[in-house]
Amino acid sequence: MATLGVDLGGTNVRAAVVDGKGAVVAEARRAHGGGTPEAVAGVIAEVIREATAKVPLVPVYGVGVGIAAQVNADTGIVEVAPNLGWRDVPFAQVLSDRLGRNVVLLNDLSAAAWGEFRAGAGVGAQELLVVAVGTGVGAAIISGGALFRGAGGVAAELGHVKVVPGGRRCGCGDDGCVEAYAGGVSLKQQLREALEESRGTGLSEFVARSGRSLEGSLLEEAAAAGDPVAQVILQRAGSLLGLAVANQITMLNPERLILGGGTLHHLPSLRRAIITGVRAYATRSSLAHLTIVDAQLGDRSGLVGAALLAA
Amino acid sequence: MATLGVDLGGTNVRAAVVDGKGAVVAEARRAHGGGTPEAVAGVIAEVIREATAKVPLVPVYGVGVGIAAQVNADTGIVEVAPNLGWRDVPFAQVLSDRLGRNVVLLNDLSAAAWGEFRAGAGVGAQELLVVAVGTGVGAAIISGGALFRGAGGVAAELGHVKVVPGGRRCGCGDDGCVEAYAGGVSLKQQLREALEESRGTGLSEFVARSGRSLEGSLLEEAAAAGDPVAQVILQRAGSLLGLAVANQITMLNPERLILGGGTLHHLPSLRRAIITGVRAYATRSSLAHLTIVDAQLGDRSGLVGAALLAA
Numbered sequence: 001m002a003t004l005g006v007d008l009g010g011t012n013v014r015a016a017v018v019d020g021k022g023a024v025v026a027e028a029r030r031a032h033g034g035g036t037p038e039a040v041a042g043v044i045a046e047v048i049r050e051a052t053a054k055v056p057l058v059p060v061y062g063v064g065v066g067i068a069a070q071v072n073a074d075t076g077i078v079e080v081a082p083n084l085g086w087r088d089v090p091f092a093q094v095l096s097d098r099l100g101r102n103v104v105l106l107n108d109l110s111a112a113a114w115g116e117f118r119a120g121a122g123v124g125a126q127e128l129l130v131v132a133v134g135t136g137v138g139a140a141i142i143s144g145g146a147l148f149r150g151a152g153g154v155a156a157e158l159g160h161v162k163v164v165p166g167g168r169r170c171g172c173g174d175d176g177c178v179e180a181y182a183g184g185v186s187l188k189q190q191l192r193e194a195l196e197e198s199r200g201t202g203l204s205e206f207v208a209r210s211g212r213s214l215e216g217s218l219l220e221e222a223a224a225a226g227d228p229v230a231q232v233i234l235q236r237a238g239s240l241l242g243l244a245v246a247n248q249i250t251m252l253n254p255e256r257l258i259l260g261g262g263t264l265h266h267l268p269s270l271r272r273a274i275i276t277g278v279r280a281y282a283t284r285s286s287l288a289h290l291t292i293v294d295a296q297l298g299d300r301s302g303l304v305g306a307a308l309l310a311a
Numbered sequence: 312m313a314t315l316g317v318d319l320g321g322t323n324v325r326a327a328v329v330d331g332k333g334a335v336v337a338e339a340r341r342a343h344g345g346g347t348p349e350a351v352a353g354v355i356a357e358v359i360r361e362a363t364a365k366v367p368l369v370p371v372y373g374v375g376v377g378i379a380a381q382v383n384a385d386t387g388i389v390e391v392a393p394n395l396g397w398r399d400v401p402f403a404q405v406l407s408d409r410l411g412r413n414v415v416l417l418n419d420l421s422a423a424a425w426g427e428f429r430a431g432a433g434v435g436a437q438e439l440l441v442v443a444v445g446t447g448v449g450a451a452i453i454s455g456g457a458l459f460r461g462a463g464g465v466a467a468e469l470g471h472v473k474v475v476p477g478g479r480r481c482g483c484g485d486d487g488c489v490e491a492y493a494g495g496v497s498l499k500q501q502l503r504e505a506l507e508e509s510r511g512t513g514l515s516e517f518v519a520r521s522g523r524s525l526e527g528s529l530l531e532e533a534a535a536a537g538d539p540v541a542q543v544i545l546q547r548a549g550s551l552l553g554l555a556v557a558n559q560i561t562m563l564n565p566e567r568l569i570l571g572g573g574t575l576h577h578l579p580s581l582r583r584a585i586i587t588g589v590r591a592y593a594t595r596s597s598l599a600h601l602t603i604v605d606a607q608l609g610d611r612s613g614l615v616g617a618a619l620l621a622a
Contacts, residue, residue: 125462143459150565152599162592243476254461283485289463
């Protein structure tokens with residue numbers, strides 16, 4: 001039975017027709033200009049039409065939407081969507097009215113974790129921790145084959161676990177969050193600060209020589225080339241992230257830890273640091289049950305997960 | 312419907328007849344000398360006879376046992392019981408053979424958490440984190456009204472979350488566990504170390520004047536009297552414990568945090584530090600759903616919880 005998965009990001013919306021096994025059979029994408037929930041719902045309706053038009057003979061049953069926002073999955077209300085500027089929007093209802101179909105709405109990270117669980121690196125496991133390091137640091141917990149939501153649907157905010165009390169200011173307004181050290185946006189910011197301080201380690205020359213725009217991935221290359229400032233930034237990010245993940249392995253005792261996200265892809269030393277940290281700091285009893293794997297579905301995990309949740 | 316709850320500690324075994332609402336209607340206790348699982352099962356059978364003899368007209372249906380050990384609740388196997396010197400003992404089966412009844416076996420902290428959940432400070436909530444600070448630091452997670460066990464039944468080992476990488480050696484053999492700073496045994500050890508170092512702050516004189524044996528609770532009194540060494544030990548313990556608990560509130564998003572255990576009872580500043588830490592370091596979205604309460608059942612929580620789980 002095919003369903004529709006929608007991935008609603010800050011600037012783009014994607015839709016896919018996904019079969020019951022999690023395979024994408026048709027896909028479409030376009031930019032949305034933000035605006036009101038009704039305007040964005042209109043763009044989603046167009047993208048869905050475009051995707052379904054590619055497979056006119058496939059009947060499609062449900063719609064699942066993953067959104068880069070804090071969502072109450074029970075009520076379908078978007079509590080806060082920083083990129084869209086929304087607050088307390090009953091978006092499942094808005095979109096359902098527009099489409100004339102039931103809509104399942106959830107956080108994009110939960111959708112991606114569900115995709116990996118049902119059709120990717122998590123297949124066969126029932127207790128999972130999914131860690132995604134992209135512009136920020138996110139996680140999802142799956143237990144007993146279901147998403148762990150907590151009392152208010154805001155569980156698993158790994159990026160805002162505090163690792164340095166009183167430390168770097170995070171985008172969330174708190175200080176010392178793991179995301180303030182190891183998220184992609186923060187790594188880029190730390191690189192910029194290092195260049196401004198220009199401690200004469202040759203980092204500025206390295207970046208200039210690379211001819212590339214300022215990105216976190218330059219840290220990996222500069223560190224590999226021996227730059228001590230880049231090495232310190234990456235090592236600190238890796239050890240704090242590794243410790244935070246290790247402590248969650250101790251608390252949650254999952255059988256599988258899935259690592260994904262663009263920042264880990266571009267900064268392999270950060271991925272290695274998580275694995276090293278988990279092995280060093282999680283309890284032996286929790287490690288005895290654990291396998292660590294890489295995410296398999298790439299940037300389609302959210303589309304696939306949203307569709308499978310709607311099935 | 313009444314059931315039997317058994318609390319098997321390192322030196323004592325207690326049994327209680329508990330009604331369906333969690334009220335203790337009869338109780339007995341005696342010391343056990345440790346030894347083989349069969350020997351301990353024999354003592355348990357005697358204590359149960361003693362407790363049930365007090366209420367001969369009450370029919371008793373099931374037996375639940377909480378044990379100070381790492382237990383696989385699915386198989387009824389005691390994996391490691393440090394105080395009893397057992398390893399991989401199928402104790403649910405051993406005791407069931409002895410009693411001629413089915414036996415539910417679980418970790419004592421899980422039993423205590425279940426007691427608070429069903430008949431104490433947790434009544435009415437479905438998502439809970441229970442933190443108990445006694446000789447060690449333990450926790451239990453209840454989600455969707457069920458104990459969260461993880462893949463191997465060893466979830467919620469809060470005491471062995473690492474808070475100071477490479478820090479104080481813990482009883483578990485690892486370094487930097489929260490229990491190595493904030494557990495009752497460790498606090499007493501830190502007091503002893505402070506006395507041995509005798510930094511001339513008057514702590515030795517304070518302890519001598521108290522006329523009491525060396526206990527963690529002396530730290531509270533010495534700190535209140537202005538002793539800087541005691542203050543540093545307690546503040547460090549409190550801030551590390553508070554941070555560790557706060558991060559679990561962020562990850563688990565419970566609606567209720569229950570605080571209990573003898574060490575928190577004797578060291579109110581440690582209890583206050585947990586609350587302060589949670590309010591300072593947990594995410595605002597998780598705090599919006601949280602109530603912090605004290606455990607209500609005292610040292611009967613394990614008996615009551617084991618009995619109610621057997622019901």
